[in-house]
Amino acid sequence: MIRAVALGLALGAAACATPESLYHWGNYNRIALLEARGSLSDREYAEALLAIISAAEAKNKVPPGLYAEYGFALLALGNRASAADWFGKERAKWPESAVFMDRLIAVAMGDVSPAPLSARQPAAPGAPPQKATPAAPPGKR
Structure with missing residues (x-):
């Protein structure tokens, strides 16, 4: 009987133990919420992410x-070169993001400009894919 109770307590304690997280998120949830509410400046948000x-x-x-999110924060601050570096770091750490990160690097460096959401039209069936639009020189946007 004592063994059964001890076993039950041990199993109960093990069930309550929190598993170690695969990633360290820190206070990301709180920071993301504050940023979404507009309670943080772009600089404060970037510093918190860093x-x-x-x-x-x-x-x-x-x-x-x-x-990549830190890269976006740097892009919002106008720091294009550093943003591209952080997008490259994301690509190196997570190779499955390479196509997306390559596009973001090109946008950050001014090689292409992202199309506004309102300008994106679904392609007609069988239509060739749309090519990226070259970015306008600084000051011409």
Whole structure:
């Protein structure tokens, strides 16, 4: 009887233990919520993301997409070259993102401009894929 109770307590304690996360997210949920509500400036958001990245790198548990999100934050601050570097870092860490990251690097470097959502039209069946539009020189947009 005592063994059964001890076994039950041990199993119960094991069931309550939280498994270790595969990635380190830090306070990302709170930061993302504050950013979505407009409670953080672009600079504050970028600094918060960099702090999360630094902690995640220290544990070798950087989540997918975090480097790219920091790249977007840098792009919002007008730091195109650094944004492209962070998109490249995302591509290196997560090779399955290469096509998307290559496109973002090209956008960050001004090689192509993203089409506004309102300008995107679904292609007609059998139509050839649309090519990227070259970006206008700075000051001509």
